[in-house]
Amino acid sequence: xxxxxxxxxxxxxxxxxxxxxxxxxxxxxxxxxxxxxxxxxxxxxxxxxxxxxxxxxxxxxxxxxxxxxxxxxxxxxxxxxxxxxxxxxxxxxxxxxxxxxxxxxxxxxxxxxxxxxxxxxxxxxxxxxxxxxxxxxxxxxxxxxxxxxxxxxxxxxxxxxxxxxxxxxxxxxxxxxxxxxxxxxxxxxxxxxxxxxxxxxxxxxxxxxxxxxxxxxxxxxxxxxxxxxxxxxxxxxxxxxxxxxxxxxxxxxxxxxxxxxxxxxxxxxxxxxxxxxxxxxxxxxxxxxxxxx
Amino acid sequence: xxxxxxxxxxxxxxxxxxxxxxxxxxxxxxxxxxxxxxxxxxxxxxxxxxxxxxxxxxxxxxxxxxxxxxxxxxxxxxxxxxxxxxxxxxxxxxxxxxxxxxxxxxxxxxxxxxxxxxxxxxxxxxxxxxxxxxxxxxxxxxxxxxxxxxxxxxxxxxxxxxxxxxxxxxxxxxxxxxxxxxxxxxxxxxxxxxxxxxxxxxxxxxxxxxxxxxxxxxxxxxxxxxxxxxxx
Numbered sequence: 001x002x003x004x005x006x007x008x009x010x011x012x013x014x015x016x017x018x019x020x021x022x023x024x025x026x027x028x029x030x031x032x033x034x035x036x037x038x039x040x041x042x043x044x045x046x047x048x049x050x051x052x053x054x055x056x057x058x059x060x061x062x063x064x065x066x067x068x069x070x071x072x073x074x075x076x077x078x079x080x081x082x083x084x085x086x087x088x089x090x091x092x093x094x095x096x097x098x099x100x101x102x103x104x105x106x107x108x109x110x111x112x113x114x115x116x117x118x119x120x121x122x123x124x125x126x127x128x129x130x131x132x133x134x135x136x137x138x139x140x141x142x143x144x145x146x147x148x149x150x151x152x153x154x155x156x157x158x159x160x161x162x163x164x165x166x167x168x169x170x171x172x173x174x175x176x177x178x179x180x181x182x183x184x185x186x187x188x189x190x191x192x193x194x195x196x197x198x199x200x201x202x203x204x205x206x207x208x209x210x211x212x213x214x215x216x217x218x219x220x221x222x223x224x225x226x227x228x229x230x231x232x233x234x235x236x237x238x239x240x241x242x243x244x245x246x247x248x249x250x251x252x253x254x255x256x257x258x259x260x261x262x263x264x265x266x267x268x269x270x271x272x273x274x275x276x277x278x279x280x281x282x283x284x285x286x287x288x289x290x291x292x293x
Numbered sequence: 294x295x296x297x298x299x300x301x302x303x304x305x306x307x308x309x310x311x312x313x314x315x316x317x318x319x320x321x322x323x324x325x326x327x328x329x330x331x332x333x334x335x336x337x338x339x340x341x342x343x344x345x346x347x348x349x350x351x352x353x354x355x356x357x358x359x360x361x362x363x364x365x366x367x368x369x370x371x372x373x374x375x376x377x378x379x380x381x382x383x384x385x386x387x388x389x390x391x392x393x394x395x396x397x398x399x400x401x402x403x404x405x406x407x408x409x410x411x412x413x414x415x416x417x418x419x420x421x422x423x424x425x426x427x428x429x430x431x432x433x434x435x436x437x438x439x440x441x442x443x444x445x446x447x448x449x450x451x452x453x454x455x456x457x458x459x460x461x462x463x464x465x466x467x468x469x470x471x472x473x474x475x476x477x478x479x480x481x482x483x484x485x486x487x488x489x490x491x492x493x494x495x496x497x498x499x500x501x502x503x504x505x506x507x508x509x510x511x512x513x514x515x516x517x518x519x520x521x522x523x524x525x
Binding site: 159162169170173174175176177178179180181 | 383
């Protein structure tokens with residue numbers, strides 16, 4: 001393979017990896033940590049994109065507009081958690097039905113309120129000199145890695161993170177340790193929502209923002225969460241790396257459509273072979289090695 | 294320190310506690326013993342606030358806390374060790390201990406050194422996931438976690454359950470040391486004869502949700518007096 005082709009393949013991988021990571025992180029926190037199957041995840045992304053688009057149209061600089069998108073989605077998630085979602089913890093099927101309903105209502109409300117498209121947002125930073133693609137995709141990849149690092153730091157090193165993880169594992173015991181678990185659920189859901197909003201905001205410049213905008217992220221996010229398994233961050237990284245590699249390789253060989261098909265086939269095979277996801281398999285292997293030592 | 298008056302609590306429509314009166318003075322070690330299913334766990338959950346009382350009062354440190362949620366009571370200084378330990382399995386030992394820092398909010402003296410002195414295994418395994426430890430080690434972790442925040446009152450729900458007898462003896466000895474050295478008041482529910490006789494200074498007997506007897510130090514020494522209320 002010639003150098004330009006290798007560069008293109010590398011760029012393709014970086015672009016798809018960033019897309020899967022950013023599409024997944026919000027869902028990974030809400031589904032992976034909190035056990036809520038949030039079928040309205042795409043519409044949380046939609047809120048971030050619309051808020052960003054309208055903020056840019058109102059004259060705000062892109063970075064500030066994106067921050068508006070994140071804050072608006074986190075606030076939206078906070079309100080939703082407070083009034084609806086908190087009644088659904090531990091009720092997987094109910095959470096699916098309710099969030100699916102929320103998703104349908106939001107798509108139609110968006111169409112009624114704002115029409116079929118949001119104001120356009122230009123792609124910043126221009127084109128790459130060597131590879132056929134915008135610099136912005138590399139920025140997205142850097143942000144994706146930064147988000148993963150930030151989440152790791154938040155949930156591992158801070159008191160908030162330890163308390164949030166403890167609350168999701170055993171709410172009653174966490175409460176008896178003095179943790180206000182209602183507030184933990186609210187804050188964690190707001191973080192997951194804010195991350196979805198960030199994804200919507202970041203992709204507003206490169207995708208047409210319509211009421212169905214969120215559905216473009218749903219397949220990758222759910223597939224990556226399931227393939228990744230129970231460990232939120234490691235699962236997201238490994239699943240994004242695996243699915244991104246397959247998608248990029250086949251996109252490079254046979255086009256975007258075949259890249260998507262190959263990624264979904266790889267996901268089906270992965271779930272068949274690793275029912276608990278990649279991190280579930282790693283955990284089983286670690287236990288076996290621990291026993292044999 | 295702790296005063297329960299006519300405490301009644303139920304699960305759904307089934308009444309479990311039928312008017313419990315218990316007093317624990319500062320610095321004491323008080324037990325509540327009884328057979329399976331007589332209301333011991335319900336009693337301790339009602340005290341820590343994990344179960345709402347139907348009637349009666351829970352007074353802690355002179356304040357009526359009956360209507361306060363569990364997290365507020367913990368921040369006032371109640372350290373709780375649940376039945377079956379309930380450590381957070383996917384958190385490391387050290388992260389589990391950090392969870393105890395929220396207990397007794399007003400007192401910012403953290404007891405890491407003391408906890409590691411009582412249970413050196415916790416320091417050795419501070420980076421290990423708690424769920425991978427043995428039952429006895431998890432019990433030590435649960436006690437250590439509750440002690441970290443320097444609680445005024447330590448409440449234990451059957452600390453001997455699922456723990457091998459030699460470890461039960463160690464834990465009993467360590468709890469006595471905590472009481473003597475740190476001055477922590479201890480209240481526990483139990484059906485293990487060894488723990489009741491070797492830990493309690495005074496012990497209530499509970500049956501069918503009611504306190505039916507109170508045993509002082511003399512009667513606690515008599516195996517017959519104690520086994521009358523236990524399934525031994």
